[in-house]
Each structure stands twice: as C-alpha cells, then as structure tokens.
Amino acid sequence: MSPEWSSSPPELLLAVDRTSGRPLRTQLEHGVREAIRTGRLRVGERLPSSRELARTLGLSRGLVQECYAQLQAEGYLVTRPGSATRVAAGAAAPAAPARPGGASSRLLADFRWGVPDLGSFPVQDWLWAVREAARTMPVAAFDYGEARGNAALREVLAGYLRRVRAAAADPEHIVVCNGYAQGLGLALRVLADAGVRTVAFEDPGSSATIGGAASAAGLRAVPVPVDEHGIDVRALAATDARAVVVTPAHQWPTGVALAPERRLALVEWARQRDAILIEDDYDAEFRYDREPVGALQGLAPDRVIAMGTVSKSLAPALRIGWMLCPPELAGPLARQKHRSDRGTATLDQLALARLIESGRFDRHLRRMRATYAARRTALLTALAEHAPAMPVTGLAAGFHAVAHLPRGADEHHIVTAARELSVGLYGMSTLRAARTAATPPQLVLGFGNVGERAIGEGIAVVAGLLGGRAG
Amino acid sequence: MSPEWSSSPPELLLAVDRTSGRPLRTQLEHGVREAIRTGRLRVGERLPSSRELARTLGLSRGLVQECYAQLQAEGYLVTRPGSATRVAAGAAAPAAPARPGGASSRLLADFRWGVPDLGSFPVQDWLWAVREAARTMPVAAFDYGEARGNAALREVLAGYLRRVRAAAADPEHIVVCNGYAQGLGLALRVLADAGVRTVAFEDPGSSATIGGAASAAGLRAVPVPVDEHGIDVRALAATDARAVVVTPAHQWPTGVALAPERRLALVEWARQRDAILIEDDYDAEFRYDREPVGALQGLAPDRVIAMGTVSKSLAPALRIGWMLCPPELAGPLARQKHRSDRGTATLDQLALARLIESGRFDRHLRRMRATYAARRTALLTALAEHAPAMPVTGLAAGFHAVAHLPRGADEHHIVTAARELSVGLYGMSTLRAARTAATPPQLVLGFGNVGERAIGEGIAVVAGLLGGRAG
Numbered sequence: 001m002s003p004e005w006s007s008s009p010p011e012l013l014l015a016v017d018r019t020s021g022r023p024l025r026t027q028l029e030h031g032v033r034e035a036i037r038t039g040r041l042r043v044g045e046r047l048p049s050s051r052e053l054a055r056t057l058g059l060s061r062g063l064v065q066e067c068y069a070q071l072q073a074e075g076y077l078v079t080r081p082g083s084a085t086r087v088a089a090g091a092a093a094p095a096a097p098a099r100p101g102g103a104s105s106r107l108l109a110d111f112r113w114g115v116p117d118l119g120s121f122p123v124q125d126w127l128w129a130v131r132e133a134a135r136t137m138p139v140a141a142f143d144y145g146e147a148r149g150n151a152a153l154r155e156v157l158a159g160y161l162r163r164v165r166a167a168a169a170d171p172e173h174i175v176v177c178n179g180y181a182q183g184l185g186l187a188l189r190v191l192a193d194a195g196v197r198t199v200a201f202e203d204p205g206s207s208a209t210i211g212g213a214a215s216a217a218g219l220r221a222v223p224v225p226v227d228e229h230g231i232d233v234r235a236l237a238a239t240d241a242r243a244v245v246v247t248p249a250h251q252w253p254t255g256v257a258l259a260p261e262r263r264l265a266l267v268e269w270a271r272q273r274d275a276i277l278i279e280d281d282y283d284a285e286f287r288y289d290r291e292p293v294g295a296l297q298g299l300a301p302d303r304v305i306a307m308g309t310v311s312k313s314l315a316p317a318l319r320i321g322w323m324l325c326p327p328e329l330a331g332p333l334a335r336q337k338h339r340s341d342r343g344t345a346t347l348d349q350l351a352l353a354r355l356i357e358s359g360r361f362d363r364h365l366r367r368m369r370a371t372y373a374a375r376r377t378a379l380l381t382a383l384a385e386h387a388p389a390m391p392v393t394g395l396a397a398g399f400h401a402v403a404h405l406p407r408g409a410d411e412h413h414i415v416t417a418a419r420e421l422s423v424g425l426y427g428m429s430t431l432r433a434a435r436t437a438a439t440p441p442q443l444v445l446g447f448g449n450v451g452e453r454a455i456g457e458g459i460a461v462v463a464g465l466l467g468g469r470a471g
Numbered sequence: 472m473s474p475e476w477s478s479s480p481p482e483l484l485l486a487v488d489r490t491s492g493r494p495l496r497t498q499l500e501h502g503v504r505e506a507i508r509t510g511r512l513r514v515g516e517r518l519p520s521s522r523e524l525a526r527t528l529g530l531s532r533g534l535v536q537e538c539y540a541q542l543q544a545e546g547y548l549v550t551r552p553g554s555a556t557r558v559a560a561g562a563a564a565p566a567a568p569a570r571p572g573g574a575s576s577r578l579l580a581d582f583r584w585g586v587p588d589l590g591s592f593p594v595q596d597w598l599w600a601v602r603e604a605a606r607t608m609p610v611a612a613f614d615y616g617e618a619r620g621n622a623a624l625r626e627v628l629a630g631y632l633r634r635v636r637a638a639a640a641d642p643e644h645i646v647v648c649n650g651y652a653q654g655l656g657l658a659l660r661v662l663a664d665a666g667v668r669t670v671a672f673e674d675p676g677s678s679a680t681i682g683g684a685a686s687a688a689g690l691r692a693v694p695v696p697v698d699e700h701g702i703d704v705r706a707l708a709a710t711d712a713r714a715v716v717v718t719p720a721h722q723w724p725t726g727v728a729l730a731p732e733r734r735l736a737l738v739e740w741a742r743q744r745d746a747i748l749i750e751d752d753y754d755a756e757f758r759y760d761r762e763p764v765g766a767l768q769g770l771a772p773d774r775v776i777a778m779g780t781v782s783k784s785l786a787p788a789l790r791i792g793w794m795l796c797p798p799e800l801a802g803p804l805a806r807q808k809h810r811s812d813r814g815t816a817t818l819d820q821l822a823l824a825r826l827i828e829s830g831r832f833d834r835h836l837r838r839m840r841a842t843y844a845a846r847r848t849a850l851l852t853a854l855a856e857h858a859p860a861m862p863v864t865g866l867a868a869g870f871h872a873v874a875h876l877p878r879g880a881d882e883h884h885i886v887t888a889a890r891e892l893s894v895g896l897y898g899m900s901t902l903r904a905a906r907t908a909a910t911p912p913q914l915v916l917g918f919g920n921v922g923e924r925a926i927g928e929g930i931a932v933v934a935g936l937l938g939g940r941a942g
Contacts, residue, residue, distance in 0.1 A: 025762075026762070029637070029765075030637070033637055033765070033769060037639055037769075066761075070761070070762060070764070070765070071765075072731050073728065073731050073734075073764050074637065074731075074734065074764055074765040074767075074769065074770060075731055075734030075735050075738065075767070075770045076769075076770060078731070078735070088735050089735065089739070115614055118610050118611065118613040118614055119610045121610075121613045123605050126605070126818075127601065127602055127605055130598065130601055131598055134594050134597070134598055139589045139590045139592075140589065141788060142589040142592045142786040142787070142788045143586055143589055143786070143787055143788065143920075144782075144787040144788070145788060166500070166501075166504055166545065168508055177812075178649070178812040178813075178815075178816075179812060179813055181810070181811075181812055181813045182811060182812035182813070185810070185811060185812075189687075212810050213810070216660075216810060257544065260543050260544050260545075260546055260549070263545070263546035264546050264549070264559055264560065267546065268560070290537075290541070291496075291497070291500075291541060293541075293544050293545055294504070294541070294542075294545035294547075296545075296546070298504065298508075298545065298547075299545065299546045299547060299559075311615075315613040315614075316613070316614055316615040316813070317612060317613045317614065317615070317616060317816065317817035317818060318816055318818070319812065319813065319814065319815065319816040319817075320816075339652070339656070339683050339684070339687060340652075340653060340656060340811070341648075341649040341650060341652055341653035341656075341790065341812070342649075342650055342652045342653070342787070342790065343790065344649075344790065345649075345788065345789055345790040345791075345816060345819060346788035346790075347597075347788060347789070348816060348819065449614075
C-alpha cells in the first residue's frame, strides 16, 4: 500500500493506491463520492480544478476530468460554464443508524411447533435433483416461466396428490407458489375479486396468518370454533362467510380429524352458500395410526382450493408450495401469482419434480415418519413418567401434540418459567382468536425439530411446571 | 399383471393387482374413489357388503372394512347403523375441461426485449455455488429465514452495490425479494400504508407492470413524459404524486440517461414533496461507451428505493432481486415481504452470495458485456446496411435499441408483417401510456437473446418493412 494524499484543499483527503489493482479513475470517483457522503465535502463546496488535483495526485488531467464528468452525470457535482466545480445541492446522505446487537439463546429442548427436523433435510438428494434439473433444463426454461408453475412439476404434483392424498388432481388446475402463506394471500385476493367479503377460520388455528392475509386482501376474517369433531359447521353457517380455511386431515393445532359427517356438511355448506373451502393440508404426510385421511379436495374438487407445501416435508427454506383449485379459479390464481412475483424459481421447481419422480421424496418421507414416530414415543414416554395426570391429545399425525394443563394453571407463567429452565414451551392461547376465562390452559408441544434425548431431558426439567414430579 | 375383476354389482368394476407391489388396501381404496369420481358409482348407490366384496376379490374381510372406514372418514361413503354402505351425497367430481392445444412457432430472429442471453446462463458456476452454499449452510438456515433476506447475501449485495453501482449501501437497509415485480408490489404497498395515494411512472415505460402493481396497492398511477434528457421533472411536479418509478441509468425503453440537472431536480422534488424515488436499475451492468452512471440511490439514500434483479444479469428463472431502501422503510418492507411469502428461498440466496463473492458473477458479466457488445455491433451493421436512413437510439447500455420508423409508418402493420416473415419485432406503442396521432412510430429492438447471425439475417428479411432495401 502506498497511498498518496492530496493536500489541497486540506479537508479533501483523497488517496489513490497504485498497487491495489483497481483502476485509478474508479478509486478517485469512489474517494470523492465518499467525501461528499460522509460530509467531508459539503454542499456548495468548491473542488480543486482538474489540473490542480491531477498534479497533487500525480494523475493525468484527462483522468480527473473524466472522473468529474462522471460524478456530474451522477448528480454529485455541478459545473457551470466559467465557474468552478462544486458539490451539488442535495448530494449528502444521512448517517446510518446504530444496529441493535442480537443475542440468541440456546435451549436445552425447544418444543417449538411448525418446524420439521431441519438436520434431516436431504441435502445430497436435493443437490442431485438440482443438478439433474439443470442438466436437462431446456435453454428456454431460463426465461420467465409459466406464472402458474412449470408444467413438469405440475404434472408430477398431480400424480403425487392423486396417489398420496387421494386428490382429484389435474395439472391444469395446479398453481405453484412459494409456500402456504403466499398461496393463502393469492387465494384470498382472488376470492375478494370474486365478491367474497368474509373468510372464516378455525379457532384455535392460524388466526394471525389468516387475519393478516385477509386484511391485505380487504376481507373480514371471522373465527369459528373447533370441537372434538373439527370445525363447527353450524357455527360456520351462522356467519356471512363465503370462504373458510380448514385443516381437515389433522386440525391445526388441536389435532382432531374432521369427522365424516362434518366433511359432508362442510361440502354441503359450500355448495349451498356458493363458498370456497381452503384446505390447508400442512402435515398430512405424517400419520401414525393408519393411512392419512384423503384430502377434502377429492370429495369436492369444484369447491376446494387444496394448499400444500414442502415446508413440513422437506424444509421451510425451500419456499415451494402449490394450490390445487377448482377449474375456474386456475386462471385468476395464476394471474395473481404473475402480478405478485412472475412465478416461482424454475430450477427449484424442476428439482422438486425430479426429487418426487425419482422416489427420493417418498424415501425421505418414510425415513421422517420413523423419526417423528420415535420422537412421538419419546414425548409420550417422558410425559407418562413426569406428568402422568396430564392428558395429551392430537397425536394421530404430524409432529405436535396438545398438552392439557390442570384447570387454573397459568399458560403464560409456565411458558416463562420453562424458558428460565432453558426449555421452549408454547401456549395454546397465542393460537386462539376468542379467549375467555373458561378457555382451558394448554400447551402445543412441537416435536419436529427436537431430538429424542432432548425431549426426555426437556420434559424432565419442566415436570414440576406441568403439575408432575421432577425427574 | 393378473387382474381379478369383481362381478357384483356389475357396474362396480374393481380390480386388485397382486403383482404391482402396491398395498392391496390402497388399490381397493383407489378403485372405489375412482369409481365414485368418474360416476361409475353414483350418489346413494349401495356398495356390496364387506363380506361379499372380500369374497369376490379374494381379500380378507378386515381389509375391505378398513377400506370402507377410510373412505367413510374421507366423506366418500356413508354408513348408518343397520344399513348398507352407500356413496355419500356430494361425492362426485365435475369432468375435466378439454385442454387447448398449444402451438409454438419458431422464429428466424426474435427481437423480443427484456430477456438476456438465456443460453449463456452459467449453469456450472451456479451449480457450484448451490453446492458450496448447501455444504456450508448451518442447519438452522433450513428454517424460515429472515423476512428481509439472508444476512450473508445482504452483506455481499451491499458490497457489490457500493463497488459497482456507487450506491450508499448498508446491508441493514436491503430487503431481498423475488425480482423486480415483487419488489415493486411490496414497495407500493408500503408507500400506500404510509399515506401515498399516487405514483408516477415514465411514459414510455413499464406502464402495464406499474399500473397493475399500483392498482393492487390501491394507488393511482399517472404517466409523466420522457424527453431526450429523461423524465420531465416539471411535469412530474405538476402531478400530485408522492412516489415515482424511474430508470435513471438507461431509461426504459428510450435508452436515454437522466441528465445531471434532472437528477438533481428529481432529488430536490422528492425532498420538497416528501416523496420516494423508486429506481429501477434493470440493466446498469451493461454499459458500452463508458462506466455505468452511478445509481441515483447514492445521491439521495434517504429518498430512493433502488431495485435490482438478476433477471438481466443471470436469468429471469432465478427470481431473485433486492431493494436498497431508506433506513425507515427497511422494517415496513421486510414486514410486507414476510406477509407476502415469508422470504425468498434461502439456498438460492446463499448461492447468489457465493457466486458474487467468488468473482464468478463479475466474470460472467464481463463475458456478457462482450457478447452484447458484439450483438449491438451486429445490429448496427445490419441496420446500416439494410435501413441506413432509419435513426437508432438508446444504445449506450443494456441490450435493446429504439428504431425510429419513417413518419406515418404503421407500427402494428410492420410487427404483423414481420411475424409472417418469421421475425419477432415489437412496437413502442405497447409501452406508451399516452398515445396520440403525433406519437412517432418506433420499434424496441431487443438483442439480448438473439445471436449475431440471426440479427443479421432477421434485419435483412424485414429490411423492406423498415423503409430500407431487402438484403
């Protein structure tokens, strides 16, 4: 490094470094810009003439003139005929604000729900699929793709949904999106455009997500209670909703499967009300006691938008989901997707298609089913030992359970106290839209991203809080 | 294959195939569902008893009972105590509509604008970057990421934007998105929330994209004319806009660079009006006559949202872009991004970071600059030969040019006639918001995705239409 400092005017400290390999003109431009930005050169201030600066820095005058011309073109400098070059009015930046320091705490066991086992993401399989996709991708596929999603992926998804979810799936009626949240947002906008004014959602449920998406679409969101048979269709019918978001296979978060008569009642309601059922099929791949209940979509493909995602089956970081929709909604949904972001990344779509086609996706799911089944057992074993009196429900599928705390227990207190013991617990009340004094205290225990050993240790540590005995 | 057909009742043709490897129960369920969906089993129709069907198909009765129970849970069948199992009311699907047959025509030369050379996408570099990213990605990164984008990519982008675009770039003020269209949509929503009611845009320009995004955000969009110095800031000031979308480095589509005094006037307008400048920095990487003009953002980082994308520098299929914004908008933009889709795919973000960091991105850009410069020369050469009287402008940067047709020429006719000669030409009028009889007929000639040879051949073929002589 051999910086050569200019000395005139003294406040303009410009340096060029001939050993850096960066073009001298670029260095000089950068130096002047920074001097203006940081306030070392102030608005209206006169710059040295190009001749003067060239001499001071040992550069050619032409180079300095080019630099000034560039910065004039960018609006940092002004030159008037017969006058000196000056810093342009308005060419100054506010100081950057201080950044808050982030502190992340490590937990002994984190029963956070909604996350699959992140360490099990099949990295090698995914890289293989990306490579295969890139290798076989036609050049035209690097262009903007179809807004509704790549045809190859839609074909593969339709087959998968028919086979695994008993869906009535036609690739023409699938719109690929970046996961459930985007899909829900697009669907609610399309329904708002079609005249829907109110969307209902299950309570407890994803009230924050649905409420946010509804408000962005200009819709009112109303909660409908869930009982041990699933959503209360009679209560739903008493609202003015013409759309409802449901989780029939494994209600989120109570874990109940929608009872057969309720399924039929829901479809009947949709037909009579001219309404749309948005089926959030979030964790149907993981069912332990029997085959997963088929998608509601298969029962009423003309009334259901079935949403799927790889956020639970692979990883949230991939941001890939899909909507299987009634034929007449495929066009409007694709147009909303196009307006929103011009389509999901093509290489990722093709990689997912290869992953499913090749059987690697199924293999991964089988492996994960075993993993989650073992964690489920570990959780039940730990709870049976440390909190034997506490009922646990909702465990037929997925990777979360509902723990029913003793009447009168304080959810918030237990969650806070557990955090102090380095255990992440999460209360049901954050998932409730309607909270009353009679609302039973419950915990939603996620076991997707916590190992068997941590499950056992974590439950032992918080046993006292759960009304049981410490291990 | 050894199908065994049931014969009772005759209309229920169910088969199980013991050699297929698929579980018999799954096959049976599938068969009944399909029979219901396709109408072979009608609503209310009685199914054979489980004993009867088991005997017919040579299956165990328990298996058939399980199958019926599953389909009952899914809502396809109903069973009432003491009565036969029947097809449930409402369990039937509408027929799939016929699909339109798509015909894609191959062109001799396609001067479509807005697309880079798709065949030059650096597949091997990208795969390397994805692999490197996956190899070094911490397990936690497979979770939902930061809504505003991965910290590593924001750091790399800030460095890149400082270095290449002379931007005042802080990683804390960058929000990663899925390309320009999504970024624009998010930005307009944030501005609408902040009380902005009208957004202005350049005419000619991306009126359809901006109009669509504005309407989705509940904003009014007003066109402002562009002359040979760029957007007319006086005309802008006469509107009630408090936001404007501009392309200062290389106006889209006229190709003029915003004149220095206009840059300053624009910033001054934004300060006085308390307005935001949305800078669409779409093709600044490719400038032929000198260094690219620095981003407007560097001049007024408190007033500019600078949008960037890899759609021109790498490929549209990647769907990655970014917004560098005033400090106080970073939070609201990140929240909009979160609501919209929970963030851009993390592995893709990390791959882009590796690609830039490693120097491979710069190397690709250098290669492409040479490619586009050669195509630009080929276009100018062909036009000089075949339509020497036709002025061509806007060629200082990017990969499109504006061809000025003879006064009185009919854009639409020329475009249509060229298509019949297998040459894709595109008229300027589709990019104009205000069209009058005095609007000069022009073509926007994209040369990003068309080879040198095709450029020469294509122009020769349409020479007669351009007022020149055929080759």
